Amino acid sequence: MMLGMSETASKAGQVWAHVGQAFVDPGYDVIVAGAGRMGAACALYLRQLAPDLRTLLLDEGGLPNEDGATILAPGIWTGMDLPAAWQAEALWVRTQVATVFGDAGFDERTLLELHAQEMDGTVQTSSLQARFPTLSTLVQMEGLPFARLDPQAATYRPGAVALACAQQAIRQGADLMLNARATLVPGGVQVERLTVTNTHQIITHETHVLSAPRVIIALGAGGPYAAEHDLGVHTAHARAYRQVPRLNVSSDSASPVLRASGLTLRPQAGGYTLVPPIHHRDPHGYVPQGGHLTGVPTGLRRETLEDLVALMDLLPVLGTGALELGRSISDVPGAWLVLPGGSPGGRPQHQALPGGAHLLLGGPLADVLGLSTAYDLAASMAGVQTRPWN
Amino acid sequence: MMLGMSETASKAGQVWAHVGQAFVDPGYDVIVAGAGRMGAACALYLRQLAPDLRTLLLDEGGLPNEDGATILAPGIWTGMDLPAAWQAEALWVRTQVATVFGDAGFDERTLLELHAQEMDGTVQTSSLQARFPTLSTLVQMEGLPFARLDPQAATYRPGAVALACAQQAIRQGADLMLNARATLVPGGVQVERLTVTNTHQIITHETHVLSAPRVIIALGAGGPYAAEHDLGVHTAHARAYRQVPRLNVSSDSASPVLRASGLTLRPQAGGYTLVPPIHHRDPHGYVPQGGHLTGVPTGLRRETLEDLVALMDLLPVLGTGALELGRSISDVPGAWLVLPGGSPGGRPQHQALPGGAHLLLGGPLADVLGLSTAYDLAASMAGVQTRPWN
Numbered sequence: 001m002m003l004g005m006s007e008t009a010s011k012a013g014q015v016w017a018h019v020g021q022a023f024v025d026p027g028y029d030v031i032v033a034g035a036g037r038m039g040a041a042c043a044l045y046l047r048q049l050a051p052d053l054r055t056l057l058l059d060e061g062g063l064p065n066e067d068g069a070t071i072l073a074p075g076i077w078t079g080m081d082l083p084a085a086w087q088a089e090a091l092w093v094r095t096q097v098a099t100v101f102g103d104a105g106f107d108e109r110t111l112l113e114l115h116a117q118e119m120d121g122t123v124q125t126s127s128l129q130a131r132f133p134t135l136s137t138l139v140q141m142e143g144l145p146f147a148r149l150d151p152q153a154a155t156y157r158p159g160a161v162a163l164a165c166a167q168q169a170i171r172q173g174a175d176l177m178l179n180a181r182a183t184l185v186p187g188g189v190q191v192e193r194l195t196v197t198n199t200h201q202i203i204t205h206e207t208h209v210l211s212a213p214r215v216i217i218a219l220g221a222g223g224p225y226a227a228e229h230d231l232g233v234h235t236a237h238a239r240a241y242r243q244v245p246r247l248n249v250s251s252d253s254a255s256p257v258l259r260a261s262g263l264t265l266r267p268q269a270g271g272y273t274l275v276p277p278i279h280h281r282d283p284h285g286y287v288p289q290g291g292h293l294t295g296v297p298t299g300l301r302r303e304t305l306e307d308l309v310a311l312m313d314l315l316p317v318l319g320t321g322a323l324e325l326g327r328s329i330s331d332v333p334g335a336w337l338v339l340p341g342g343s344p345g346g347r348p349q350h351q352a353l354p355g356g357a358h359l360l361l362g363g364p365l366a367d368v369l370g371l372s373t374a375y376d377l378a379a380s381m382a383g384v385q386t387r388p389w390n
Numbered sequence: 391m392m393l394g395m396s397e398t399a400s401k402a403g404q405v406w407a408h409v410g411q412a413f414v415d416p417g418y419d420v421i422v423a424g425a426g427r428m429g430a431a432c433a434l435y436l437r438q439l440a441p442d443l444r445t446l447l448l449d450e451g452g453l454p455n456e457d458g459a460t461i462l463a464p465g466i467w468t469g470m471d472l473p474a475a476w477q478a479e480a481l482w483v484r485t486q487v488a489t490v491f492g493d494a495g496f497d498e499r500t501l502l503e504l505h506a507q508e509m510d511g512t513v514q515t516s517s518l519q520a521r522f523p524t525l526s527t528l529v530q531m532e533g534l535p536f537a538r539l540d541p542q543a544a545t546y547r548p549g550a551v552a553l554a555c556a557q558q559a560i561r562q563g564a565d566l567m568l569n570a571r572a573t574l575v576p577g578g579v580q581v582e583r584l585t586v587t588n589t590h591q592i593i594t595h596e597t598h599v600l601s602a603p604r605v606i607i608a609l610g611a612g613g614p615y616a617a618e619h620d621l622g623v624h625t626a627h628a629r630a631y632r633q634v635p636r637l638n639v640s641s642d643s644a645s646p647v648l649r650a651s652g653l654t655l656r657p658q659a660g661g662y663t664l665v666p667p668i669h670h671r672d673p674h675g676y677v678p679q680g681g682h683l684t685g686v687p688t689g690l691r692r693e694t695l696e697d698l699v700a701l702m703d704l705l706p707v708l709g710t711g712a713l714e715l716g717r718s719i720s721d722v723p724g725a726w727l728v729l730p731g732g733s734p735g736g737r738p739q740h741q742a743l744p745g746g747a748h749l750l751l752g753g754p755l756a757d758v759l760g761l762s763t764a765y766d767l768a769a770s771m772a773g774v775q776t777r778p779w780n
Binding site: 228232234236279280281282283284285286287288289291292294295301302303306309310342 | 618622624626669670671672673674675676677678679681682683684685691692693696699700732
């Protein structure tokens with residue numbers, strides 16, 4: 001499989017970025033709704049594995065979509081705690097990110113999981129201080145004296161991967177339409193081309209109903225809802241709203257990723273992004289909202305706040321002004337994540353629905369197994385039996 | 391300890407049911423906010439163990455409060471799966487319910503927990519058909535061929551227990567004020583006496599600030615919120631909204647309680663009440679709302695609906711019109727339950743807060759360990775070391 005610039009310009013696909021560009025349906029074989037990392041990767045692999053299938057990639061926003069989960073995904077690759085059966089697949093994803101998407105910010109970066117108790121494979125946290133001098137500024141090492149290391153871990157920018165996938169897919173012949181809201185209809189997609197008025201309202205400029213024998217629903221947390229609402233298919237998937245607050249403590253390229261009690265501290269842009277654990281789904285109809293800390297409103301949701309408060313003794317920096325709690329929900333970056341199978345541990349998956357539609361879901365493990373799952377769906381549509389990680 | 395009618399009428403407490411009855415604070419030693427089963431029982435045990443403490447029991451509504459969790463509690467006593475350390479305590483609760491609160495609808499009733507796999511102590515479900523003829527009308531027995539029995543199980547009406555506790559507490563000298571909303575203040579309680587206008591608005595008729603060295607917060611799921619909001623105390627407790635839909639399949643006094651995959655079918659009033667499992671807390675700010683079943687709105691929340699849909703093969707009756715799904719949330723009885731310690735498995739507990747306040751929490755295990763926990767708090771306030779179950 002070859003990626004990159006080897007295609008000739010004459011084969012490149014068309015891009016409709018705004019409603020000023022007239023659109024006439026040329027007839028597609030596959031429509032991919034959603035140009036996040038799952039949809040964009042699937043479109044790219046479809047071009048490579050099934051170049052005869054005319055492919056259209058759609059997104060309601062721009063590239064990358066600023067309201068999506070991809071742009072806020074932590075971008076942490078680790079094989080630690082992954083079942084043995086998925087290790088080869090995860091390593092293939094690691095190689096893809098490291099070598100194929102050159103501008104994805106791929107950094108090899110040790111992951112340290114800190115523990116109060118000794119476990120198989122742990123070392124003394126204090127023995128790591130010389131190697132990772134930032135450790136003592138973040139961690140109360142007496143309370144977390146043991147650490148497991150993943151020396152193979154790496155960080156990258158999922159938003160950059162999605163963008164690179166979409167760009168390569170276009171160069172290899174896929175069409176792309178942005179600012180295009182997809183509603184599933186039997187046997188295709190209804191597309192509303194959106195535009196912004198001079199009073200900042202988003203309105204529908206025109207609507208097209210596109211038939212396609214195959215529709216890939218890569219709408220993230222909105223995918224199962226669309227399957228149910230538009231197609232009447234009941235699924236067992238769920239979603240959770242995850243906020244990723246900023247911690248203003250300096251980090252550099254040698255800083256490890258830290259994890260304790262499920263909370264991950266991801267070095268990013270000279271500081272840290274906190275990635276809280278997802279304990280379980282949020283209920284249908286939940287509207288994310290801020291919490292209170294001793295009477296003061298915060299932008300962090302209550303449940304996340306409780307997780308952080310419980311960790312303040314072990315990570316004293318969480319109790320300082322370095323943590324950006326915000327004052328209202330809009331102050332703290334957050335996004336809905338799909339939970340494949342309804343569980344926070346559910347791996348990325350695709351699911352055939354009646355009528356030629358396929359759900360493609362990333363979720364909490366998309367950093368590690370997302371690209372391969374998108375590949376797997378493209379390969380199965382192309383009738384390709386082999387997988388490069390097997 | 392003696393309960394019942396042995397007290398003389400002259401010692402009975404006073405009741406303020408409506409704002410027409412003038413109230414002058416006589417000075418209380420203990421104020422119990424909330425006359426659900428936990429608060430009412432604690433008031434009663436306080437009269438018995440610490441008769442010198444002048445005690446006031448408050449409730450925002452009537453007796454029993456129709457918006458509270460007590461009146462919808464399943465009232466199922468079972469020692470199955472209870473840790474050994476709690477068995478004696480649970481048996482004491484069973485004896486209390488069976489013998490002390492004569493009108494609480496106590497019925498010995500076998501509990502059958504149905505399983506797809508054989509386990510320690512299971513018997514063949516089919517072998518129980520002769521003894522429990524209703525079984526085959528509810529259960530697809532080939533799918534759930536194994537059953538564990540709790541022959542000691544019993545059902546009762548928690549609302550009737552709460553009412554009996556409050557009545558006995560009054561006869562033994564506790565005062566009671568209804569339609570009285572409690573707000574915690576340092577060193578006491580602010581009480582708003584509520585009345586209903588002729589346009590059906592609830593308004594505050596008058597407000598009293600009552601000092602008391604001891605305040606017991608028995609406000610169910612609202613207790614931790616009151617502790618935090620009124621007193622600024624952060625707690626780790628949580629809550630979940632549980633709906634208990636009706637299943638119109640006939641039952642009688644010989645019908646067992648059935649349980650499968652965490653769902654309980656409780657024979658009640660000639661039919662069944664479904665008691666769905668609580669998987670985890672609901673997030674802060676969640677507003678309960680109905681779901682959809684293949685496009686049709688239901689009063690059952692989405693998460694509960696999914697649990698029932700997953701069980702329809704094994705309990706085919708759930709797929710019939712016998713299940714009252716409702717059309718909007720108000721059609722299905724439901725209430726907020728406190729989750730002590732934040733977990734659905736958290737047992738009833740009391741917790742001392744700064745300034746003489748005590749949280750008293752029931753929650754999902756209150757049917758089995760609620761009365762004893764209320765007793766334990768009353769005994770500790772009375773300086774009594776022994777517990778009748780030890």
